[in-house]
Amino acid sequence: MATGTTRNKVALAPGHSLMDWIRLGNSGNDLTGVGGKLLSVSKSELAKHNKRTDAWLAIRGTVYNVTQYMDFHPGGGDELIRGIGTDATKLFSEIHAWVNYESILQKCVVGRLVNEELFKLPEVLKTSTDVSINDFNMDWFQQLGFLCFVFYTKTPYPEVSIKLKRPNEIVFSLNGKAKCITLHKPVNWPCIVKIVGDIGKVQVKLIKKVLGLWPTFGTVSITNNIQVDYWKCELIQSYDVTHNVKFLLFKYEQNLYNHVYPGRHVYVKAKINGLDVSRPYTPVWPIVDTTEYGNILEDTLCLLVKSYPKGKLSQHLCSLRQGDFIEVSRPQGSFECWTSKTNLILIAAGTGITPMLPIIWNALHSPIKKYNVSLLFCNKKESNIIWKKYLDQKSATYSSRLTVRYILSKEENHEGDNKEHIDENVISKNFPTLNEDSMDKYGICICGPPGFNKLCEKIIIQRGFKKDDYFIFG
């Protein structure tokens, strides 16, 4: 067994070099074992993951899942096991403080190791229901580490923007009405927002800078609206998705959160050769819950942009560099996911997948209802399919609730089916099987080029669907 002074490297099995490990990390496999979510982990929760087949350890406040790393560890699995289930900071540093663990384990982050005290506390420490802001009521509650505001706007799908103006001053703008809260003490950014669109409930969690109970949340005052026509956004990351589609991550100007509902869009504006050019784009957050792009923060604006040969704005966006700015409008659109439907049929062509991604995510994670989703995704070639690996992973995880069918018009698909020119026949042939007894439970979304949308609409009308049963993203 190694001590702080003995060095004892082992021979790793073939296929377990550092390069193989990096390859595994980039393969899209979830090495965190928790779906890439960032968790708050208590010491007692950490202690439960102390087996070779379920191994977590913490180093300098970050919790890692090292189960997959076991056979790649140059000091051997048996050595690594000494640290699992614990805060291994000291042990790790004694043996090899120089090892760049953050980089090696970047795809294995489970979350932050947090103070045990937070978990011992009762769920709600202090609540108040008598605060009324404009036309809606507000509750708040706190624990040592955070406080939470809950707004009941009484309108479905309220417009929500939040801005932390100073560490202890936050502005909530709900349906265009803004209130400023001067908080009792400072909080961190970003906030964590949960919205139940159907009933207009907005929950905002703020992490306190310093642990402690507050006697009050602070004071409320009226303020100018923070909603403007366009906000400035800075490009922070850009990734290639296919040969002509990029995944772009933007940060809003200082500490702003701008909620966009699934299926709604924003206008993106940029000055090109002295002229303002703008176009609608549907943000795809939070669908990207893979670790492939690191941990995307709540307030990030995520866009999928296809560069068209004649598309001035799309080409401009695809050529942006980190630190470049664009302007982004308030959310627009009228799509509201049907509350009365439980089966969604989504028909998309190419980048028409963008509104579908948040709809799928929402349908699979809805706290209110279990939706079943059938996606029919039409592309020219397999290499054009946006995030196929991700869609396949999702449909494997939710195999009883999400089915994905790809139609390729320019090449054979991997199942050996012939290439299919996308026409009425092909869409009809691949249309999900319907249960005729519960036709009223189906809601259909269509998004593609105008000709494609027309074709799909014709087919669904032939199948007896009415205007209220479907939505075409134009």
Ligand code: HEM
């Ligand atoms: C906390 C429990 C751990 C123990 C007891 C442990 C033990 C050891 C031992 C005995 C060696 C061989 C001796 C040496 O090269 O100095 C070693 C090497 C190594 N370990 Fe760990 N290790 C632990 C955690 C980790 C973690 C979490 C990582 C991942 C980032 C890691 C990465 C490495 C690397 C890269 C080497 C090769 C270092 C070199 O060649 O200089 N170890 N470890």
